[in-house]
Amino acid sequence: MSRERISCDLCVIGAGAAGLVSASGAAMLGRKVVLFEKGRMGGDCLNYGCVPSKALLTAAHTAHTVRTAGRLGVKTAGPEIDFPAVRRHIERAIAAIHPNDSQERFEGMGVKVIREHARFVDDRTVHSDGYTVRAKRFVIATGTRARIPPVEGIEHVPYLTNETIWDVEALPAHLLILGGGPIGCELGQAFARLGSRVTIVEAKRLLGRMDPDHVETVRAALLEDGVEIVEGEFAAKAEKTASGIALTLETGRRIEASHLLAAIGRVAITDGLGLEAAGIAADESGIHCDDRLRTANRRVYAAGDIAGKGQLTHLAGWHGSVIVRNLYFGLPTKQSSAAIPAAVYTDPPLAMVGMTEDQARSTRGERVRTASWSFQDNDRAIAEGRTEGGVKIVTDKDGTLLGASAVGERADDLVQMLSLPVQKRAKIRDLTEPVAPYPTRGEIWKRAAGSYFEPVVFGRFAKMWASLLSRFH
Ligand SMILES: Cc1cc2nc3c(=O)[nH]c(=O)nc-3n(C[C@H](O)[C@H](O)[C@H](O)COP(=O)(O)OP(=O)(O)OC[C@H]3O[C@@H](n4cnc5c(N)ncnc54)[C@H](O)[C@@H]3O)c2cc1C
Ligand SMILES: NC(=O)c1ccc[n+]([C@@H]2O[C@H](COP(=O)([O-])OP(=O)(O)OC[C@H]3O[C@@H](n4cnc5c(N)ncnc54)[C@H](O)[C@@H]3O)[C@@H](O)[C@H]2O)c1
Numbered sequence: 001m002s003r004e005r006i007s008c009d010l011c012v013i014g015a016g017a018a019g020l021v022s023a024s025g026a027a028m029l030g031r032k033v034v035l036f037e038k039g040r041m042g043g044d045c046l047n048y049g050c051v052p053s054k055a056l057l058t059a060a061h062t063a064h065t066v067r068t069a070g071r072l073g074v075k076t077a078g079p080e081i082d083f084p085a086v087r088r089h090i091e092r093a094i095a096a097i098h099p100n101d102s103q104e105r106f107e108g109m110g111v112k113v114i115r116e117h118a119r120f121v122d123d124r125t126v127h128s129d130g131y132t133v134r135a136k137r138f139v140i141a142t143g144t145r146a147r148i149p150p151v152e153g154i155e156h157v158p159y160l161t162n163e164t165i166w167d168v169e170a171l172p173a174h175l176l177i178l179g180g181g182p183i184g185c186e187l188g189q190a191f192a193r194l195g196s197r198v199t200i201v202e203a204k205r206l207l208g209r210m211d212p213d214h215v216e217t218v219r220a221a222l223l224e225d226g227v228e229i230v231e232g233e234f235a236a237k238a239e240k241t242a243s244g245i246a247l248t249l250e251t252g253r254r255i256e257a258s259h260l261l262a263a264i265g266r267v268a269i270t271d272g273l274g275l276e277a278a279g280i281a282a283d284e285s286g287i288h289c290d291d292r293l294r295t296a297n298r299r300v301y302a303a304g305d306i307a308g309k310g311q312l313t314h315l316a317g318w319h320g321s322v323i324v325r326n327l328y329f330g331l332p333t334k335q336s337s338a339a340i341p342a343a344v345y346t347d348p349p350l351a352m353v354g355m356t357e358d359q360a361r362s363t364r365g366e367r368v369r370t371a372s373w374s375f376q377d378n379d380r381a382i383a384e385g386r387t388e389g390g391v392k393i394v395t396d397k398d399g400t401l402l403g404a405s406a407v408g409e410r411a412d413d414l415v416q417m418l419s420l421p422v423q424k425r426a427k428i429r430d431l432t433e434p435v436a437p438y439p440t441r442g443e444i445w446k447r448a449a450g451s452y453f454e455p456v457v458f459g460r461f462a463k464m465w466a467s468l469l470s471r472f473h
Pocket of ligand 1: 013014015016017018019036037038039040041042043044045046048049050051053054116117118119141142143144162183269272273303304305306310311312313314315316345
């Protein structure tokens with residue numbers, strides 16, 4: 001087959017967050033860039049991940065607000081869910097963001113966009129059906145897909161993933177979700193609030209990477225929404241039934257449902273990429289690369305989910321920036337040099353940056369200190385009638401910030417306030433300095449940090465000092 005031949009500075013495979021940031025950064029610096037995408041521009045986040053899930057959650061949280069408005073003295077007739085209209089809202093959200101990630105926009109930047117599957121044929125050449133591309137450097141940003149549940153009979157059962165759940169036309173009567181990670185909890189709460197019966201089966205612990213104290217607040221909210229949570233149990237067998245599916249757990253318990261959603265984590269998309277021909281190693285969790293995202297092939301970088309260093313859109317975008325900084329600004333940058341926040345957009349949301357208390361203790365042991373504050377003691381939260389949750393600051397013995405976690409209304413935005421201090425390894429006393437507007441939820445960081453110093457600031461010596469000074473004033 002005759003293919004069009006192209007030589008370029010950078011060839012990017014995959015037009016999700018990681019690929020798009022790499023391609024746009026290089027193109028804006030005048031580099032000749034080729035971008036391959038075999039599916040939809042924007043990748044998982046725009047089409048099957050963050051955007052549709054957050055649009056669905058907004059509809060669900062709105063239904064909940066209407067349902068619970070009576071607690072504030074606002075009477076309503078209760079929400080009526082028009083599921084096709086909810087789906088249209090999701091489609092509109094995707095369509096509104098799509099221009100940012102579109103082929104036209106990238107072509108406008110001078111990127112050659114090829115909508116075909118790409119594969120390496122040697123260490124510096126990529127083929128697709130119509131093209132042969134030789135490049136000085138490559139970025140593999142091919143993402144991940146839902147892991148198939150290791151359950152007997154799963155291949156004979158219709159199950160949904162994050163790609164197919166958006167095609168379900170009517171609200172599921174009973175959604176059984178395998179996996180209690182961010183996907184399981186977010187979509188579980190969303191469907192429950194829209195009117196589905198929801199069961200989450202989690203093999204280990206709900207939201208296992210987050211602070212367990214704060215996960216309790218999310219668990220309580222899910223239970224209040226009517227979500228059934230089965231924790232610490234594996235599914236052994238799946239069967240098709242007349243009305244949907246049945247799952248038998250290892251304990252023998254059988255759960256019947258109308259729909260099954262697989263949300264037990266992700267596997268790297270490396271199929272048909274020709275990694276061997278390029279001398280690149282990979283496993284299920286991703287392509288092997290170092291902290292600057294370099295693979296064993298010095299021409300090839302990995303970015304985003306496929307780099308096996310976390311699965312978040314902003315991390316994927318950061319990876320793109322790291323590659324552009326290293327390649328085209330000559331700034332040696334490690335991907336681990338940024339403190340990456342993570343948020344779960346349940347209601348209330350749960351968020352963190354840096355280390356959790358458990359992670360810090362596992363490496364630093366007794367040196368770790370924490371300071372917490374509850375929204376029960378935050379005037380804005382009281383005024384809003386939403387006092388559940390709180391924050392936790394994690395420090396080293398000398399007060400260096402190691403991480404922060406928050407759960408409660410707007411915790412996702414609140415944690416963002418701590419990203420820079422954590423990244424800069426600021427001290428907890430720095431958090432006591434800014435004056436926060438009253439009444440805001442953001443005041444809570446200062447209160448938590450203040451509590452860390454309370455024994456000293458209002459201790460015996462401070463009282464003696466104040467008493468001495470007051471003699472002269
Ligand atoms: C339901 C859900 C909700 C999520 N919510 C959030 C959230 O709220 N916040 C957050 O930060 N993250 C969220 N994520 C995670 C986020 O979607 C991913 O971390 C992000 O999309 C990763 O971007 P990426 O560029 O690495 O890969 P992707 O977005 O997966 O893009 C990879 C692209 O590569 C293409 N590709 C693959 N192989 C080839 C090939 N050989 N040739 C050409 N093209 C190829 C694919 O078609 C795809 O478009 C969510 C994920 C899911 C599933
Ligand atoms: N708000 C967000 O930022 C957001 C939202 C959704 C997804 N994501 C990203 O997408 C990725 C995938 O999310 P996810 O929730 O599928 O994965 P995950 O790996 O975060 O969680 C999967 C859960 O499934 C459990 N599990 C594994 N095998 C199981 C089995 N056989 N039966 C029952 N439970 C099992 C695990 O113990 C784990 O708790 C995550 O890494 C996350 O970072 C992020």
